Amino acid sequence: MLRHWRNKKSTSTVSSDMLNKQRRYNSLVKALHADIYRYAYWLCGDKHIAEDITQETFLRAWRSLDTLKDEKAAKAWLITILRRENARRFERKQFTYSDIEQEELQDTLSPSTENKVEQHLLQKQIERLALEYREPLLLQLIGGFSGEEIAKILSLNINTVMTRLFRARHQLKQALEQPQVRGQSHG
Amino acid sequence: MDELKFRRQAYADPHHQSPEFIKAIKEDPKKAAFINELNNLDQQIESALNIDVPSDLSDKLLLNQQLLQHQGQRKKAAFTVALAASIAFIAGISFILFRLGPVDLSAYALAHVHHENKALTINGNIPYQDVNTKLASLTNLSNAKFTQQPGKVFYSTYCDFQGVKSLHLVMQGEQGKVTLFIVPMENRMQLQDAFADSKLKGLGFKIDNAYMLIVGDNNKDINYVKNEIKQSFI
Numbered sequence: 434m435l436r437h438w439r440n441k442k443s444t445s446t447v448s449s450d451m452l453n454k455q456r457r458y459n460s461l462v463k464a465l466h467a468d469i470y471r472y473a474y475w476l477c478g479d480k481h482i483a484e485d486i487t488q489e490t491f492l493r494a495w496r497s498l499d500t501l502k503d504e505k506a507a508k509a510w511l512i513t514i515l516r517r518e519n520a521r522r523f524e525r526k527q528f529t530y531s532d533i534e535q536e537e538l539q540d541t542l543s544p545s546t547e548n549k550v551e552q553h554l555l556q557k558q559i560e561r562l563a564l565e566y567r568e569p570l571l572l573q574l575i576g577g578f579s580g581e582e583i584a585k586i587l588s589l590n591i592n593t594v595m596t597r598l599f600r601a602r603h604q605l606k607q608a609l610e611q612p613q614v615r616g617q618s619h620g
Numbered sequence: 621m622d623e624l625k626f627r628r629q630a631y632a633d634p635h636h637q638s639p640e641f642i643k644a645i646k647e648d649p650k651k652a653a654f655i656n657e658l659n660n661l662d663q664q665i666e667s668a669l670n671i672d673v674p675s676d677l678s679d680k681l682l683l684n685q686q687l688l689q690h691q692g693q694r695k696k697a698a699f700t701v702a703l704a705a706s707i708a709f710i711a712g713i714s715f716i717l718f719r720l721g722p723v724d725l726s727a728y729a730l731a732h733v734h735h736e737n738k739a740l741t742i743n744g745n746i747p748y749q750d751v752n753t754k755l756a757s758l759t760n761l762s763n764a765k766f767t768q769q770p771g772k773v774f775y776s777t778y779c780d781f782q783g784v785k786s787l788h789l790v791m792q793g794e795q796g797k798v799t800l801f802i803v804p805m806e807n808r809m810q811l812q813d814a815f816a817d818s819k820l821k822g823l824g825f826k827i828d829n830a831y832m833l834i835v836g837d838n839n840k841d842i843n844y845v846k847n848e849i850k851q852s853f854i
Contacts, residue, residue: 462681467673474671484674491681492688555668573633574666580633599631606661 566601634658726815793841
């Protein structure tokens, strides 16, 4: 309240501060909303929930935009907020897709052409990866983070992160090499 | 770099840049082919992860933020108005209570004399007719007056006894100067017959509709003025 009053006295600096903040936010949205949305999608496995989480994430980011000092850290910062938002979903006990067996999922990613079949299989396979393997891989491939950075975001040991990345890729590779086996197993 | 370590590293991060890792790739075509295979896999995974983003998502994000900000401003404004209103309310209430509260005339008189040292240093000579004019304008005291000069009056002015307009006179005692307050009577006022603090002594009594408070350095002066007033004030 006091800060609010003090700010009122220098209206011009306030409005330019607000303008600055707005610009930062706009460029943040523009540059990172796609990555954040994709990360959210692969975290929760549902387009609508992913959109909700993305919106919550950016609103929280707006509220505490002043705490973001280094623009280079923006992506890691947003992903940290996003992961907290995703966890909050479970605190609220609104259990959704993630708690249902993955096999019962709606087929939201239908292949349109033949050459997309493999991509579709891969997507199913990524969804099926355990979250602890999936998340480091998302951070590496969507986020573009290094092993150390992933370890920091997930609060894990670097060796643990490397092991999980190894298992994630290994599992995906195997699944692609024997698609018919996997197809039979739940066909 | 042994085979197992290489494979672990390759699976964890095929783009790893450590010199040891790069050297191993260069030296062994099998390893190079394996890395190539993994890079292809990464490309596949990346394009699989690259799902369509709703085209209006960024607009929605901006809109939400604008709405939030708008709401925040309205809340702030409402809060400010509420705060101002409650301050005004409390000020009003306390003012009313303040005016209705009991008034301890003696303490107030002593404080007044201590506070207004200047009044005791002024050496005017005010005729009792002037004092009567001032008395006439006090509420409830329009009929009170001095019938003759009550000794010498050095100074006379209006003063405020907790919202009650009163008269403040400085008069000649037997030796020193004495302050006299004439205060119109009100129910909430409390008067003590005699009062004092470390420096000053005081006396209070009623005449008709008025409280008389005499404050001075010693009892002789005070009693002298009291007699003067009793003779001249009706």
